[in-house]
Amino acid sequence: MAMELWTSPTPNGWKVTIMLEELKEAGVALPEVKLVPIDLFQRQQFSDAFTEVSPNQKIPGLRDGDKTIMESCAILLYLAEKYPSPLLPTDESRWDAIQWLFWQAAGVGPTFGNKLSYTRYMDDIPMEQKEHPLQRFNNEAQRLLRVLNRQLEGRDYICGDGLTIADIAAYPWVRGWKWSKVDITGHANVVAWVDRVRARPAVERGLSYDFAQDEIDSWSEETRKRYASGGASIASNESIASVS
Numbered sequence: 001m002a003m004e005l006w007t008s009p010t011p012n013g014w015k016v017t018i019m020l021e022e023l024k025e026a027g028v029a030l031p032e033v034k035l036v037p038i039d040l041f042q043r044q045q046f047s048d049a050f051t052e053v054s055p056n057q058k059i060p061g062l063r064d065g066d067k068t069i070m071e072s073c074a075i076l077l078y079l080a081e082k083y084p085s086p087l088l089p090t091d092e093s094r095w096d097a098i099q100w101l102f103w104q105a106a107g108v109g110p111t112f113g114n115k116l117s118y119t120r121y122m123d124d125i126p127m128e129q130k131e132h133p134l135q136r137f138n139n140e141a142q143r144l145l146r147v148l149n150r151q152l153e154g155r156d157y158i159c160g161d162g163l164t165i166a167d168i169a170a171y172p173w174v175r176g177w178k179w180s181k182v183d184i185t186g187h188a189n190v191v192a193w194v195d196r197v198r199a200r201p202a203v204e205r206g207l208s209y210d211f212a213q214d215e216i217d218s219w220s221e222e223t224r225k226r227y228a229s230g231g232a233s234i235a236s237n238e239s240i241a242s243v244s
């Protein structure tokens with residue numbers, strides 16, 4: 001039976017599509033993966049069918065036979081364990097990848113995500129109410145970038161010479177820095193790492209799922225408008241009680 005990936009073209013979604021392509025690149029014979037697009041602008045994340053796959057009502061979600069998995073980093077770990085490859089080493093160094101994976105899930109994702117929301121998706125909120133969160137999330141994002149920059153000193157990838165699930169988790173958030181307006185340009189190792197990861201053919205393929213290939217690096221005005229106007233649904237506070 002095919003695996004099903006319920007997802008959207010957003011940073012948390014790209015983690016999994018990049019992972020699938022990097023596994024193929026590593027020579028893993030993956031079963032067929034059926035893509036089930038979730039239109040967040042149409043609030044499909046709140047449908048009963050998707051809630052079965054992801055009780056948290058956020059993409060991505062994976063169904064593999066009887067097993068359903070939510071949370072992008074849990075999906076990365078699931079795929080990495082099920083299909084062994086250098087993306088998650090089997091020796092002691094696996095803990096390097098796992099700790100940086102959790103660092104992304106607990107720090108980079110929420111911080112960059114919140115900075116993005118206040119920067120792009122809350123135009124109806126007066127600036128004086130946004131100033132504090134904007135500053136707080138920007139400061140924390142800059143702190144995380146300093147941590148990442150230090151970790152990348154003398155290393156091509158977060159855990160050393162080879163790409164791991166730690167890079168796959170962090171990259172989609174950091175690459176979107178122009179959209180979230182988190183300036184990475186003062187962190188030379190991070191800038192070089194973003195370019196290095198982007199140059200990988202599997203990453204290019206992973207970023208193209210259900211998304212126009214010629215807009216991977218630079219969105220058209222129309223796409224920017226669509227994300228800006230519908231972004232509030234991507235970072236919604238819809239109550240779980242409102243599910244019909």
Ligand SMILES: N[C@@H](CCC(=O)N[C@@H](CS)C(=O)NCC(=O)O)C(=O)O
Nearest residue numbers: 010012058059071072233234235236
């Ligand atoms: N911690 C979750 C975060 C997932 C998440 O925030 N997904 C966003 C898209 S990037 C989403 O589904 N938003 C819809 C909503 O908030 O209603 C993960 O890593 O999977």
